[in-house]
Amino acid sequence: MSHHKLEVKDLHYSYPDGHKAVKGMSFCIHHGESVGIIGANGAGKSTLLMLLMGVLFPDQGEVCVGDVHVTKKTLPMIRQSLGMVFQDPDDQLFMNTVYDDVAFGPRNYKLDEKEVEKRVFNALELVGILHLKDRAPFKLSGGEKRAAAIASVLSMQPDILIMDEPTAALDPKSRRKVMQLLTSFKHTKVITSHDLDMIFEMCDRTIVIKNGEIAADGVTSEILVNAELMDDCGLEIPLSLQNCPVCGTEKV
Amino acid sequence: MANIMNSLYNMRLLDDLARQETVIHKLHPLMKLLTTVSYLTVVVSFGRYEIGGLLPLLLYPVIVFTLAELPVKPILLRILLVSPFIIGIGILNPFFDHQVYLLGGREISRGWITFLSILLKSGLTVTAALLLIATTGMDRLAGALRMLKIPRIFVLQLLLTYRYISVLMEEVARTLRAYSLRAPRQKGVHRSAWGSLAGQLILRTFDRAQRIYEAMCLRGFTGEYHTGGFKEIRVWDLSYFIGWVFFFAVARMYNIPMLIGSLITGVIR
Ligand SMILES: Nc1ncnc2c1ncn2[C@@H]1O[C@H](COP(=O)(O)OP(=O)(O)OP(=O)(O)O)[C@@H](O)[C@H]1O
Numbered sequence: 001m002s003h004h005k006l007e008v009k010d011l012h013y014s015y016p017d018g019h020k021a022v023k024g025m026s027f028c029i030h031h032g033e034s035v036g037i038i039g040a041n042g043a044g045k046s047t048l049l050m051l052l053m054g055v056l057f058p059d060q061g062e063v064c065v066g067d068v069h070v071t072k073k074t075l076p077m078i079r080q081s082l083g084m085v086f087q088d089p090d091d092q093l094f095m096n097t098v099y100d101d102v103a104f105g106p107r108n109y110k111l112d113e114k115e116v117e118k119r120v121f122n123a124l125e126l127v128g129i130l131h132l133k134d135r136a137p138f139k140l141s142g143g144e145k146r147a148a149a150i151a152s153v154l155s156m157q158p159d160i161l162i163m164d165e166p167t168a169a170l171d172p173k174s175r176r177k178v179m180q181l182l183t184s185f186k187h188t189k190v191i192t193s194h195d196l197d198m199i200f201e202m203c204d205r206t207i208v209i210k211n212g213e214i215a216a217d218g219v220t221s222e223i224l225v226n227a228e229l230m231d232d233c234g235l236e237i238p239l240s241l242q243n244c245p246v247c248g249t250e251k252v
Numbered sequence: 253m254a255n256i257m258n259s260l261y262n263m264r265l266l267d268d269l270a271r272q273e274t275v276i277h278k279l280h281p282l283m284k285l286l287t288t289v290s291y292l293t294v295v296v297s298f299g300r301y302e303i304g305g306l307l308p309l310l311l312y313p314v315i316v317f318t319l320a321e322l323p324v325k326p327i328l329l330r331i332l333l334v335s336p337f338i339i340g341i342g343i344l345n346p347f348f349d350h351q352v353y354l355l356g357g358r359e360i361s362r363g364w365i366t367f368l369s370i371l372l373k374s375g376l377t378v379t380a381a382l383l384l385i386a387t388t389g390m391d392r393l394a395g396a397l398r399m400l401k402i403p404r405i406f407v408l409q410l411l412l413t414y415r416y417i418s419v420l421m422e423e424v425a426r427t428l429r430a431y432s433l434r435a436p437r438q439k440g441v442h443r444s445a446w447g448s449l450a451g452q453l454i455l456r457t458f459d460r461a462q463r464i465y466e467a468m469c470l471r472g473f474t475g476e477y478h479t480g481g482f483k484e485i486r487v488w489d490l491s492y493f494i495g496w497v498f499f500f501a502v503a504r505m506y507n508i509p510m511l512i513g514s515l516i517t518g519v520i521r
């Protein structure tokens with residue numbers, strides 16, 4: 001795939017229990033864009049990402065990666081170019097050691113063991129947990145698990161990186177590190193988060209979701225300062241953009 | 253609740269042990285698998301009344317335990333875990349098999365002999381299986397099974413079942429912890445909550461297993477489990493296997509304790 005466009009057309013999805021989680025979303029993400037997806041709890045962000053990855057299939061509408069529709073048949077090919085970090089790292093780590101977990105993806109693509117090792121070390125180095133490589137994932141702290149989960153996706157060298165709340169549960173330094181890491185990732189990024197300051201720094205474009213529908217889609221610096229819109233969608237203007245609580249100096 | 257968390261950690265103990273690097277751990281998985289299989293075959297092939305002949309076979313677990321530097325206590329605990337089942341199966345023998353057997357001048361019912369032999373045999377087989385997992389690890393074991401051309405679907409079944417047990421245990425531990433924190437003065441779970449707790453547990457483990465499976469698929473999993481390349485089978489691996497098979501065969505064909513006994517008495521005479 002020469003350019004990694006990600007397109008969604010009139011997407012609908014309801015969970016088996018009848019709950020309508022996504023109601024008619026459409027957007028197109030171009031190569032190299034970094035897009036933040038924000039919205040209140042239960043707005044449908046995670047569901048949308050699952051649809052993008054082909055973990056769930058839409059009831060109506062379609063998802064295209066490059067020029068290929070996401071269907072059961074094209075899934076193996078599409079998943080080579082998409083990498084996703086789950087909201088809950090426990091769901092993502094299932095091997096006995098961090099090393100094996102990070103190596104799982106590359107090994108599935110039948111790379112030889114030398115190359116696998118190189119990629120694993122690279123990925124672990126990038127997220128700064130090389131010293132944890134022989135530990136069992138279930139014995140790590142929440143933040144360390146998160147870092148391992150990110151490494152397990154980076155080792156696959158995806159063209160499009162999809163992350164569900166990558167900085168949740170991280171300490172400030174690790175959060176900063178993950179942000180730098182993501183900035184250094186030059187391909188397309190789709191990030192959901194409640195960390196609006198991060199979205200403000202990292203993403204040029206933001207999509208706001210409210211009750212399974214797109215409430216706004218545009219330039220981050222315009223959307224995040226729109227107090228009325230944010231309030232309406234159960235959000236707030238990021239702290240870094242709010243007036244100073246001590247001296248009351250106005251920023252906006 | 254500490255108990256449950258502990259047993260959860262213990263659940264993964266075998267995996268942890270499998271990561272050591274001793275002489276035994278470094279052996280080729282396939283050879284270890286074959287050695288274990290031949291051991292099991294030999295142990296099981298002994299008749300109901302032969303106890304003496306089984307004794308030399310104790311040597312195998314003892315040697316593996318020592319060379320692999322495995323802690324004896326936790327593994328013995330696991331063997332004890334299955335002992336109720338074995339006793340349940342064997343305990344009726346003394347009641348049904350009343351024939352008398354003379355041992356050193358005392359009368360013993362043959363039922364007790366068979367009971368003892370069942371106990372010994374199952375103890376040995378369970379030990380051998382645990383030792384195999386503790387020195388090889390489930391992943392590499394699966395790789396070895398695939399080398400034997402066992403169909404992929406069976407191997408996968410085995411692996412995922414093994415994984416599922418730990419997922420289930422984790423869910424159990426979490427649910428019980430959540431319960432006990434909000435029911436502080438209770439011992440165990442009140443019977444009014446059993447139903448919903450068990451139901452929740454099943455649904456949640458299903459859900460988690462599903463999500464883990466999805467995570468595997470997202471990373472290119474297509475049913476084949478790659479655990480990194482295997483090293484070549486060295487001469488040393490092969491001789492380990494052949495050496496043991498030779499020993500098992502000798503132990504099966506000759507009653508070694510009897511031979512040693514008659515040798516000693518012969519010398520004394
Ligand atoms: N497995 C499921 N079955 C039924 N309904 C579900 C399921 N998972 C989520 N939902 C519902 O779908 C809606 C969207 O959920 P989703 O997980 O996408 O929210 P989210 O935007 O990611 O929220 P959060 O910010 O809390 O992660 C919610 O109302 C939720 O109750």
Ligand SMILES: [Mg+2]
Pocket residue numbers: 045046047087164
């Ligand atoms: Mg979510």
